[in-house]
Amino acid sequence: MSSTQRIQQPRxxxxxxxxxFAVSSEINPWMNRGRQPDRARALAQWQALHDTYLRLGHEVELIDPVPGLDDMVYTANAGLVIDGIALGARFAVAERRGEEPHFLDWCAAHGFDVVEPVATQEGEGDLMLVGDTILAGHGFRSVRASHDEVARVFGREVVSLRLVNPTYYHLDTALCVLDEETIAYLPAAFDQPSQDELAVRFPDAIRLPTPAPDALVVNATSDGRHVIIPPDTGHFEAELRERGYLPVPVDVSELHLGGGGIKCCTLELRGGRS
Structure with a gap:
Protein backbone atom coordinates (compact mmCIF):
# COMPACT_ATOMS: atom_id res chain seq x y z
CA MET A 1 0.00 0.00 0.00
CA SER A 2 1.47 3.38 -0.98
CA SER A 3 1.61 6.35 1.39
CA THR A 4 -1.06 8.15 -0.64
CA GLN A 5 -3.51 5.41 0.33
CA ARG A 6 -2.91 5.79 4.05
CA ILE A 7 -5.55 8.05 5.55
CA GLN A 8 -4.58 10.61 8.18
CA GLN A 9 -7.07 10.97 11.02
CA PRO A 10 -7.09 14.30 12.91
CA ARG A 11 -6.21 13.82 16.57
CA PHE A 21 10.71 17.09 35.24
CA ALA A 22 13.34 15.30 37.30
CA VAL A 23 14.37 11.80 38.30
CA SER A 24 13.76 11.97 42.04
CA SER A 25 12.78 8.31 42.43
CA GLU A 26 13.47 5.00 40.74
CA ILE A 27 10.06 3.50 40.02
CA ASN A 28 10.94 1.79 36.74
CA PRO A 29 14.09 0.23 35.24
CA TRP A 30 14.85 3.30 33.12
CA MET A 31 15.21 5.66 36.09
CA ASN A 32 18.49 6.34 37.87
CA ARG A 33 18.77 9.24 40.31
CA GLY A 34 22.42 9.48 39.38
CA ARG A 35 21.41 10.46 35.82
CA GLN A 36 19.43 13.69 36.03
CA PRO A 37 17.88 15.15 32.88
CA ASP A 38 18.93 18.43 31.39
CA ARG A 39 15.65 20.25 31.93
CA ALA A 40 16.26 22.85 29.22
CA ARG A 41 16.95 20.10 26.71
CA ALA A 42 13.91 18.14 27.89
CA LEU A 43 11.74 21.22 27.40
CA ALA A 44 13.15 21.79 23.91
CA GLN A 45 12.55 18.18 22.91
CA TRP A 46 9.03 18.23 24.32
CA GLN A 47 8.34 21.46 22.41
CA ALA A 48 9.53 19.83 19.19
CA LEU A 49 7.05 17.00 19.73
CA HIS A 50 4.25 19.44 20.51
CA ASP A 51 5.06 21.52 17.41
CA THR A 52 5.22 18.41 15.23
CA TYR A 53 1.63 17.56 16.16
CA LEU A 54 0.51 21.08 15.28
CA ARG A 55 2.41 21.01 12.01
CA LEU A 56 0.63 17.79 11.07
CA GLY A 57 -2.73 19.42 11.73
CA HIS A 58 -3.57 17.95 15.12
CA GLU A 59 -4.99 19.80 18.11
CA VAL A 60 -3.02 19.92 21.35
CA GLU A 61 -4.49 20.80 24.73
CA LEU A 62 -2.28 21.54 27.72
CA ILE A 63 -2.64 20.68 31.38
CA ASP A 64 -0.66 22.87 33.78
CA PRO A 65 2.40 21.21 35.34
CA VAL A 66 2.39 20.99 39.13
CA PRO A 67 5.53 21.42 41.26
CA GLY A 68 6.51 18.19 42.94
CA LEU A 69 4.86 15.98 40.33
CA ASP A 70 7.98 15.13 38.36
CA ASP A 71 6.33 12.68 35.96
CA MET A 72 3.27 14.69 34.99
CA VAL A 73 4.77 15.16 31.52
CA TYR A 74 3.76 11.55 30.84
CA THR A 75 0.10 12.41 30.30
CA ALA A 76 -0.70 9.08 28.61
CA ASN A 77 -0.64 7.44 32.03
CA ALA A 78 -3.31 9.78 33.41
CA GLY A 79 -6.33 7.94 32.02
CA LEU A 80 -8.25 6.71 29.01
CA VAL A 81 -10.67 8.96 27.09
CA ILE A 82 -13.17 7.48 24.63
CA ASP A 83 -16.53 8.85 23.43
CA GLY A 84 -16.34 11.79 25.81
CA ILE A 85 -15.83 9.53 28.85
CA ALA A 86 -12.63 10.04 30.85
CA LEU A 87 -11.65 7.13 33.08
CA GLY A 88 -8.93 8.32 35.41
CA ALA A 89 -5.86 6.35 36.43
CA ARG A 90 -5.20 4.79 39.80
CA PHE A 91 -1.43 4.64 39.94
CA ALA A 92 0.35 1.63 41.36
CA VAL A 93 3.17 3.80 42.72
CA ALA A 94 2.73 6.40 45.45
CA GLU A 95 5.04 8.85 43.68
CA ARG A 96 2.45 9.45 40.94
CA ARG A 97 -0.84 9.39 42.84
CA GLY A 98 -0.81 13.15 43.26
CA GLU A 99 -1.41 13.49 39.51
CA GLU A 100 -4.79 11.78 39.63
CA PRO A 101 -7.05 14.66 40.79
CA HIS A 102 -5.43 17.20 38.45
CA PHE A 103 -6.27 15.10 35.42
CA LEU A 104 -9.84 14.44 36.54
CA ASP A 105 -10.38 18.13 37.29
CA TRP A 106 -9.03 19.08 33.87
CA CYS A 107 -11.31 16.61 32.12
CA ALA A 108 -14.38 17.75 34.05
CA ALA A 109 -13.61 21.38 33.15
CA HIS A 110 -13.32 20.45 29.47
CA GLY A 111 -16.64 18.69 29.06
CA PHE A 112 -15.76 15.06 29.63
CA ASP A 113 -17.82 12.68 31.75
CA VAL A 114 -15.37 11.78 34.48
CA VAL A 115 -15.19 8.31 36.03
CA GLU A 116 -12.99 7.69 39.07
CA PRO A 117 -11.42 4.24 38.88
CA VAL A 118 -11.58 1.54 41.52
CA ALA A 119 -8.93 -0.90 40.32
CA THR A 120 -5.30 -0.02 39.73
CA GLN A 121 -4.53 0.86 36.11
CA GLU A 122 -2.28 3.45 34.52
CA GLY A 123 -4.34 4.87 31.68
CA GLU A 124 -3.11 4.73 28.11
CA GLY A 125 0.17 3.44 29.41
CA ASP A 126 -1.60 0.07 29.61
CA LEU A 127 -4.85 0.68 27.70
CA MET A 128 -4.73 1.12 23.93
CA LEU A 129 -7.71 1.47 21.59
CA VAL A 130 -7.49 -0.41 18.28
CA GLY A 131 -10.67 -0.02 16.24
CA ASP A 132 -13.46 -0.95 18.64
CA THR A 133 -11.25 -3.06 20.91
CA ILE A 134 -9.16 -2.04 23.92
CA LEU A 135 -5.86 -3.85 24.37
CA ALA A 136 -5.05 -3.92 28.07
CA GLY A 137 -1.67 -4.67 29.61
CA HIS A 138 -1.01 -6.05 33.08
CA GLY A 139 1.83 -7.64 34.97
CA PHE A 140 3.81 -4.71 36.38
CA ARG A 141 1.61 -1.64 36.96
CA SER A 142 -2.04 -2.22 35.99
CA VAL A 143 -3.84 -5.17 37.58
CA ARG A 144 -5.87 -7.72 35.64
CA ALA A 145 -9.04 -6.82 37.59
CA SER A 146 -8.98 -3.32 36.10
CA HIS A 147 -9.78 -4.75 32.67
CA ASP A 148 -13.28 -5.75 33.75
CA GLU A 149 -13.84 -2.20 35.00
CA VAL A 150 -12.59 -0.73 31.72
CA ALA A 151 -14.97 -2.99 29.77
CA ARG A 152 -17.92 -1.84 31.90
CA VAL A 153 -17.09 1.86 31.63
CA PHE A 154 -16.64 1.92 27.86
CA GLY A 155 -18.85 -0.98 26.77
CA ARG A 156 -16.11 -2.42 24.58
CA GLU A 157 -14.23 -5.67 24.27
CA VAL A 158 -11.07 -5.66 26.37
CA VAL A 159 -8.23 -8.03 25.49
CA SER A 160 -5.85 -8.78 28.38
CA LEU A 161 -2.14 -9.03 27.58
CA ARG A 162 0.46 -10.00 30.16
CA LEU A 163 3.79 -8.17 30.12
CA VAL A 164 6.77 -10.21 31.34
CA ASN A 165 9.84 -8.05 30.69
CA PRO A 166 10.23 -5.42 33.45
CA THR A 167 12.05 -3.07 31.08
CA TYR A 168 8.81 -2.86 29.08
CA TYR A 169 6.63 -2.33 32.11
CA HIS A 170 3.75 -0.55 30.34
CA LEU A 171 1.92 -1.74 27.24
CA ASP A 172 2.83 1.43 25.36
CA THR A 173 6.53 0.63 25.71
CA ALA A 174 5.99 -2.67 23.89
CA LEU A 175 3.16 -1.96 21.43
CA CYS A 176 2.12 0.85 19.09
CA VAL A 177 -1.26 1.30 17.40
CA LEU A 178 -0.71 2.31 13.77
CA ASP A 179 -4.32 2.47 12.63
CA GLU A 180 -7.67 0.86 13.39
CA GLU A 181 -6.47 -2.55 12.22
CA THR A 182 -2.70 -2.57 12.53
CA ILE A 183 -0.18 -2.60 15.37
CA ALA A 184 3.56 -2.90 15.84
CA TYR A 185 4.92 -4.72 18.88
CA LEU A 186 7.79 -6.52 20.59
CA PRO A 187 6.64 -10.15 20.97
CA ALA A 188 9.25 -10.95 23.62
CA ALA A 189 7.71 -8.38 25.97
CA PHE A 190 4.63 -10.63 26.39
CA ASP A 191 3.96 -14.09 27.75
CA GLN A 192 3.26 -16.85 25.25
CA PRO A 193 -0.57 -16.79 25.51
CA SER A 194 -0.52 -13.03 24.85
CA GLN A 195 1.82 -13.50 21.89
CA ASP A 196 -0.57 -16.10 20.51
CA GLU A 197 -3.54 -13.75 20.99
CA LEU A 198 -1.82 -10.91 19.17
CA ALA A 199 -0.73 -13.18 16.32
CA VAL A 200 -4.32 -14.31 15.72
CA ARG A 201 -5.89 -10.86 16.02
CA PHE A 202 -3.23 -8.96 14.07
CA PRO A 203 -1.72 -11.28 11.45
CA ASP A 204 -0.36 -8.29 9.51
CA ALA A 205 1.28 -6.63 12.51
CA ILE A 206 4.86 -5.39 12.46
CA ARG A 207 6.72 -7.71 14.83
CA LEU A 208 10.02 -6.35 16.04
CA PRO A 209 12.90 -8.00 17.86
CA THR A 210 13.64 -6.62 21.30
CA PRO A 211 16.30 -3.97 20.68
CA ALA A 212 19.74 -4.31 22.19
CA PRO A 213 20.37 -2.25 24.16
CA ASP A 214 16.80 -1.81 25.33
CA ALA A 215 15.12 1.20 23.74
CA LEU A 216 11.68 2.80 23.57
CA VAL A 217 11.41 2.07 19.85
CA VAL A 218 7.66 1.47 19.67
CA ASN A 219 6.66 4.13 22.20
CA ALA A 220 5.24 6.08 19.29
CA THR A 221 2.05 7.72 18.04
CA SER A 222 0.24 7.44 14.73
CA ASP A 223 -2.53 9.32 12.97
CA GLY A 224 -3.00 6.49 10.48
CA ARG A 225 -0.52 7.98 8.02
CA HIS A 226 2.26 9.71 9.95
CA VAL A 227 3.99 7.72 12.69
CA ILE A 228 5.94 9.80 15.20
CA ILE A 229 8.90 7.67 16.22
CA PRO A 230 12.29 8.09 17.91
CA PRO A 231 15.22 8.66 15.55
CA ASP A 232 17.46 5.79 14.50
CA THR A 233 14.91 3.00 14.90
CA GLY A 234 16.35 1.18 11.91
CA HIS A 235 14.17 -1.84 11.14
CA PHE A 236 11.00 -0.24 12.50
CA GLU A 237 11.31 2.83 10.29
CA ALA A 238 12.05 0.67 7.26
CA GLU A 239 9.01 -1.53 7.96
CA LEU A 240 6.78 1.52 8.29
CA ARG A 241 7.92 2.94 4.97
CA GLU A 242 7.42 -0.42 3.28
CA ARG A 243 3.84 -0.53 4.62
CA GLY A 244 3.10 2.95 3.27
CA TYR A 245 3.32 4.92 6.54
CA LEU A 246 5.33 8.13 6.81
CA PRO A 247 7.76 7.97 9.75
CA VAL A 248 8.39 11.31 11.45
CA PRO A 249 11.41 11.06 13.77
CA VAL A 250 11.34 13.22 16.92
CA ASP A 251 14.05 12.99 19.56
CA VAL A 252 12.75 12.96 23.15
CA SER A 253 15.71 11.05 24.56
CA GLU A 254 16.00 13.33 27.60
CA LEU A 255 12.52 12.21 28.63
CA HIS A 256 13.59 8.57 28.30
CA LEU A 257 15.50 9.08 31.55
CA GLY A 258 12.15 8.95 33.33
CA GLY A 259 11.08 5.81 31.50
CA GLY A 260 8.82 7.46 28.92
CA GLY A 261 8.89 8.54 25.32
CA ILE A 262 6.72 9.98 22.58
CA LYS A 263 3.54 8.06 23.38
CA CYS A 264 3.99 8.51 27.13
CA CYS A 265 3.86 12.28 26.60
CA THR A 266 0.67 12.06 24.56
CA LEU A 267 -2.86 11.29 25.76
CA GLU A 268 -5.50 11.10 23.05
CA LEU A 269 -8.77 12.93 23.77
CA ARG A 270 -11.73 11.33 22.02
CA GLY A 271 -15.02 13.22 22.19
CA GLY A 272 -15.82 16.01 24.70
CA ARG A 273 -15.43 19.64 23.82
CA SER A 274 -12.50 21.99 23.28
Missing part, protein backbone atom coordinates in the same frame (compact mmCIF):
# COMPACT_ATOMS: atom_id res chain seq x y z
CA UNK A 12 -6.73 15.82 19.73
CA UNK A 13 -4.04 15.33 22.35
CA UNK A 14 -3.37 16.32 25.95
CA UNK A 15 0.20 17.21 26.86
CA UNK A 16 2.03 18.74 29.83
CA UNK A 17 5.20 20.81 29.67
CA UNK A 18 8.07 19.16 31.62
CA UNK A 19 8.79 22.27 33.69
CA UNK A 20 9.32 20.21 36.85
Missing amino acids: RYLMCRPEH
Whole structure:
Protein backbone atom coordinates (compact mmCIF):
# COMPACT_ATOMS: atom_id res chain seq x y z
CA MET A 1 0.00 0.00 0.00
CA SER A 2 1.47 3.38 -0.98
CA SER A 3 1.61 6.35 1.39
CA THR A 4 -1.06 8.15 -0.64
CA GLN A 5 -3.51 5.41 0.33
CA ARG A 6 -2.91 5.79 4.05
CA ILE A 7 -5.55 8.05 5.55
CA GLN A 8 -4.58 10.61 8.18
CA GLN A 9 -7.07 10.97 11.02
CA PRO A 10 -7.09 14.30 12.91
CA ARG A 11 -6.21 13.82 16.57
CA ARG A 12 -6.73 15.82 19.73
CA TYR A 13 -4.04 15.33 22.35
CA LEU A 14 -3.37 16.32 25.95
CA MET A 15 0.20 17.21 26.86
CA CYS A 16 2.03 18.74 29.83
CA ARG A 17 5.20 20.81 29.67
CA PRO A 18 8.07 19.16 31.62
CA GLU A 19 8.79 22.27 33.69
CA HIS A 20 9.32 20.21 36.85
CA PHE A 21 10.71 17.09 35.24
CA ALA A 22 13.34 15.30 37.30
CA VAL A 23 14.37 11.80 38.30
CA SER A 24 13.76 11.97 42.04
CA SER A 25 12.78 8.31 42.43
CA GLU A 26 13.47 5.00 40.74
CA ILE A 27 10.06 3.50 40.02
CA ASN A 28 10.94 1.79 36.74
CA PRO A 29 14.09 0.23 35.24
CA TRP A 30 14.85 3.30 33.12
CA MET A 31 15.21 5.66 36.09
CA ASN A 32 18.49 6.34 37.87
CA ARG A 33 18.77 9.24 40.31
CA GLY A 34 22.42 9.48 39.38
CA ARG A 35 21.41 10.46 35.82
CA GLN A 36 19.43 13.69 36.03
CA PRO A 37 17.88 15.15 32.88
CA ASP A 38 18.93 18.43 31.39
CA ARG A 39 15.65 20.25 31.93
CA ALA A 40 16.26 22.85 29.22
CA ARG A 41 16.95 20.10 26.71
CA ALA A 42 13.91 18.14 27.89
CA LEU A 43 11.74 21.22 27.40
CA ALA A 44 13.15 21.79 23.91
CA GLN A 45 12.55 18.18 22.91
CA TRP A 46 9.03 18.23 24.32
CA GLN A 47 8.34 21.46 22.41
CA ALA A 48 9.53 19.83 19.19
CA LEU A 49 7.05 17.00 19.73
CA HIS A 50 4.25 19.44 20.51
CA ASP A 51 5.06 21.52 17.41
CA THR A 52 5.22 18.41 15.23
CA TYR A 53 1.63 17.56 16.16
CA LEU A 54 0.51 21.08 15.28
CA ARG A 55 2.41 21.01 12.01
CA LEU A 56 0.63 17.79 11.07
CA GLY A 57 -2.73 19.42 11.73
CA HIS A 58 -3.57 17.95 15.12
CA GLU A 59 -4.99 19.80 18.11
CA VAL A 60 -3.02 19.92 21.35
CA GLU A 61 -4.49 20.80 24.73
CA LEU A 62 -2.28 21.54 27.72
CA ILE A 63 -2.64 20.68 31.38
CA ASP A 64 -0.66 22.87 33.78
CA PRO A 65 2.40 21.21 35.34
CA VAL A 66 2.39 20.99 39.13
CA PRO A 67 5.53 21.42 41.26
CA GLY A 68 6.51 18.19 42.94
CA LEU A 69 4.86 15.98 40.33
CA ASP A 70 7.98 15.13 38.36
CA ASP A 71 6.33 12.68 35.96
CA MET A 72 3.27 14.69 34.99
CA VAL A 73 4.77 15.16 31.52
CA TYR A 74 3.76 11.55 30.84
CA THR A 75 0.10 12.41 30.30
CA ALA A 76 -0.70 9.08 28.61
CA ASN A 77 -0.64 7.44 32.03
CA ALA A 78 -3.31 9.78 33.41
CA GLY A 79 -6.33 7.94 32.02
CA LEU A 80 -8.25 6.71 29.01
CA VAL A 81 -10.67 8.96 27.09
CA ILE A 82 -13.17 7.48 24.63
CA ASP A 83 -16.53 8.85 23.43
CA GLY A 84 -16.34 11.79 25.81
CA ILE A 85 -15.83 9.53 28.85
CA ALA A 86 -12.63 10.04 30.85
CA LEU A 87 -11.65 7.13 33.08
CA GLY A 88 -8.93 8.32 35.41
CA ALA A 89 -5.86 6.35 36.43
CA ARG A 90 -5.20 4.79 39.80
CA PHE A 91 -1.43 4.64 39.94
CA ALA A 92 0.35 1.63 41.36
CA VAL A 93 3.17 3.80 42.72
CA ALA A 94 2.73 6.40 45.45
CA GLU A 95 5.04 8.85 43.68
CA ARG A 96 2.45 9.45 40.94
CA ARG A 97 -0.84 9.39 42.84
CA GLY A 98 -0.81 13.15 43.26
CA GLU A 99 -1.41 13.49 39.51
CA GLU A 100 -4.79 11.78 39.63
CA PRO A 101 -7.05 14.66 40.79
CA HIS A 102 -5.43 17.20 38.45
CA PHE A 103 -6.27 15.10 35.42
CA LEU A 104 -9.84 14.44 36.54
CA ASP A 105 -10.38 18.13 37.29
CA TRP A 106 -9.03 19.08 33.87
CA CYS A 107 -11.31 16.61 32.12
CA ALA A 108 -14.38 17.75 34.05
CA ALA A 109 -13.61 21.38 33.15
CA HIS A 110 -13.32 20.45 29.47
CA GLY A 111 -16.64 18.69 29.06
CA PHE A 112 -15.76 15.06 29.63
CA ASP A 113 -17.82 12.68 31.75
CA VAL A 114 -15.37 11.78 34.48
CA VAL A 115 -15.19 8.31 36.03
CA GLU A 116 -12.99 7.69 39.07
CA PRO A 117 -11.42 4.24 38.88
CA VAL A 118 -11.58 1.54 41.52
CA ALA A 119 -8.93 -0.90 40.32
CA THR A 120 -5.30 -0.02 39.73
CA GLN A 121 -4.53 0.86 36.11
CA GLU A 122 -2.28 3.45 34.52
CA GLY A 123 -4.34 4.87 31.68
CA GLU A 124 -3.11 4.73 28.11
CA GLY A 125 0.17 3.44 29.41
CA ASP A 126 -1.60 0.07 29.61
CA LEU A 127 -4.85 0.68 27.70
CA MET A 128 -4.73 1.12 23.93
CA LEU A 129 -7.71 1.47 21.59
CA VAL A 130 -7.49 -0.41 18.28
CA GLY A 131 -10.67 -0.02 16.24
CA ASP A 132 -13.46 -0.95 18.64
CA THR A 133 -11.25 -3.06 20.91
CA ILE A 134 -9.16 -2.04 23.92
CA LEU A 135 -5.86 -3.85 24.37
CA ALA A 136 -5.05 -3.92 28.07
CA GLY A 137 -1.67 -4.67 29.61
CA HIS A 138 -1.01 -6.05 33.08
CA GLY A 139 1.83 -7.64 34.97
CA PHE A 140 3.81 -4.71 36.38
CA ARG A 141 1.61 -1.64 36.96
CA SER A 142 -2.04 -2.22 35.99
CA VAL A 143 -3.84 -5.17 37.58
CA ARG A 144 -5.87 -7.72 35.64
CA ALA A 145 -9.04 -6.82 37.59
CA SER A 146 -8.98 -3.32 36.10
CA HIS A 147 -9.78 -4.75 32.67
CA ASP A 148 -13.28 -5.75 33.75
CA GLU A 149 -13.84 -2.20 35.00
CA VAL A 150 -12.59 -0.73 31.72
CA ALA A 151 -14.97 -2.99 29.77
CA ARG A 152 -17.92 -1.84 31.90
CA VAL A 153 -17.09 1.86 31.63
CA PHE A 154 -16.64 1.92 27.86
CA GLY A 155 -18.85 -0.98 26.77
CA ARG A 156 -16.11 -2.42 24.58
CA GLU A 157 -14.23 -5.67 24.27
CA VAL A 158 -11.07 -5.66 26.37
CA VAL A 159 -8.23 -8.03 25.49
CA SER A 160 -5.85 -8.78 28.38
CA LEU A 161 -2.14 -9.03 27.58
CA ARG A 162 0.46 -10.00 30.16
CA LEU A 163 3.79 -8.17 30.12
CA VAL A 164 6.77 -10.21 31.34
CA ASN A 165 9.84 -8.05 30.69
CA PRO A 166 10.23 -5.42 33.45
CA THR A 167 12.05 -3.07 31.08
CA TYR A 168 8.81 -2.86 29.08
CA TYR A 169 6.63 -2.33 32.11
CA HIS A 170 3.75 -0.55 30.34
CA LEU A 171 1.92 -1.74 27.24
CA ASP A 172 2.83 1.43 25.36
CA THR A 173 6.53 0.63 25.71
CA ALA A 174 5.99 -2.67 23.89
CA LEU A 175 3.16 -1.96 21.43
CA CYS A 176 2.12 0.85 19.09
CA VAL A 177 -1.26 1.30 17.40
CA LEU A 178 -0.71 2.31 13.77
CA ASP A 179 -4.32 2.47 12.63
CA GLU A 180 -7.67 0.86 13.39
CA GLU A 181 -6.47 -2.55 12.22
CA THR A 182 -2.70 -2.57 12.53
CA ILE A 183 -0.18 -2.60 15.37
CA ALA A 184 3.56 -2.90 15.84
CA TYR A 185 4.92 -4.72 18.88
CA LEU A 186 7.79 -6.52 20.59
CA PRO A 187 6.64 -10.15 20.97
CA ALA A 188 9.25 -10.95 23.62
CA ALA A 189 7.71 -8.38 25.97
CA PHE A 190 4.63 -10.63 26.39
CA ASP A 191 3.96 -14.09 27.75
CA GLN A 192 3.26 -16.85 25.25
CA PRO A 193 -0.57 -16.79 25.51
CA SER A 194 -0.52 -13.03 24.85
CA GLN A 195 1.82 -13.50 21.89
CA ASP A 196 -0.57 -16.10 20.51
CA GLU A 197 -3.54 -13.75 20.99
CA LEU A 198 -1.82 -10.91 19.17
CA ALA A 199 -0.73 -13.18 16.32
CA VAL A 200 -4.32 -14.31 15.72
CA ARG A 201 -5.89 -10.86 16.02
CA PHE A 202 -3.23 -8.96 14.07
CA PRO A 203 -1.72 -11.28 11.45
CA ASP A 204 -0.36 -8.29 9.51
CA ALA A 205 1.28 -6.63 12.51
CA ILE A 206 4.86 -5.39 12.46
CA ARG A 207 6.72 -7.71 14.83
CA LEU A 208 10.02 -6.35 16.04
CA PRO A 209 12.90 -8.00 17.86
CA THR A 210 13.64 -6.62 21.30
CA PRO A 211 16.30 -3.97 20.68
CA ALA A 212 19.74 -4.31 22.19
CA PRO A 213 20.37 -2.25 24.16
CA ASP A 214 16.80 -1.81 25.33
CA ALA A 215 15.12 1.20 23.74
CA LEU A 216 11.68 2.80 23.57
CA VAL A 217 11.41 2.07 19.85
CA VAL A 218 7.66 1.47 19.67
CA ASN A 219 6.66 4.13 22.20
CA ALA A 220 5.24 6.08 19.29
CA THR A 221 2.05 7.72 18.04
CA SER A 222 0.24 7.44 14.73
CA ASP A 223 -2.53 9.32 12.97
CA GLY A 224 -3.00 6.49 10.48
CA ARG A 225 -0.52 7.98 8.02
CA HIS A 226 2.26 9.71 9.95
CA VAL A 227 3.99 7.72 12.69
CA ILE A 228 5.94 9.80 15.20
CA ILE A 229 8.90 7.67 16.22
CA PRO A 230 12.29 8.09 17.91
CA PRO A 231 15.22 8.66 15.55
CA ASP A 232 17.46 5.79 14.50
CA THR A 233 14.91 3.00 14.90
CA GLY A 234 16.35 1.18 11.91
CA HIS A 235 14.17 -1.84 11.14
CA PHE A 236 11.00 -0.24 12.50
CA GLU A 237 11.31 2.83 10.29
CA ALA A 238 12.05 0.67 7.26
CA GLU A 239 9.01 -1.53 7.96
CA LEU A 240 6.78 1.52 8.29
CA ARG A 241 7.92 2.94 4.97
CA GLU A 242 7.42 -0.42 3.28
CA ARG A 243 3.84 -0.53 4.62
CA GLY A 244 3.10 2.95 3.27
CA TYR A 245 3.32 4.92 6.54
CA LEU A 246 5.33 8.13 6.81
CA PRO A 247 7.76 7.97 9.75
CA VAL A 248 8.39 11.31 11.45
CA PRO A 249 11.41 11.06 13.77
CA VAL A 250 11.34 13.22 16.92
CA ASP A 251 14.05 12.99 19.56
CA VAL A 252 12.75 12.96 23.15
CA SER A 253 15.71 11.05 24.56
CA GLU A 254 16.00 13.33 27.60
CA LEU A 255 12.52 12.21 28.63
CA HIS A 256 13.59 8.57 28.30
CA LEU A 257 15.50 9.08 31.55
CA GLY A 258 12.15 8.95 33.33
CA GLY A 259 11.08 5.81 31.50
CA GLY A 260 8.82 7.46 28.92
CA GLY A 261 8.89 8.54 25.32
CA ILE A 262 6.72 9.98 22.58
CA LYS A 263 3.54 8.06 23.38
CA CYS A 264 3.99 8.51 27.13
CA CYS A 265 3.86 12.28 26.60
CA THR A 266 0.67 12.06 24.56
CA LEU A 267 -2.86 11.29 25.76
CA GLU A 268 -5.50 11.10 23.05
CA LEU A 269 -8.77 12.93 23.77
CA ARG A 270 -11.73 11.33 22.02
CA GLY A 271 -15.02 13.22 22.19
CA GLY A 272 -15.82 16.01 24.70
CA ARG A 273 -15.43 19.64 23.82
CA SER A 274 -12.50 21.99 23.28
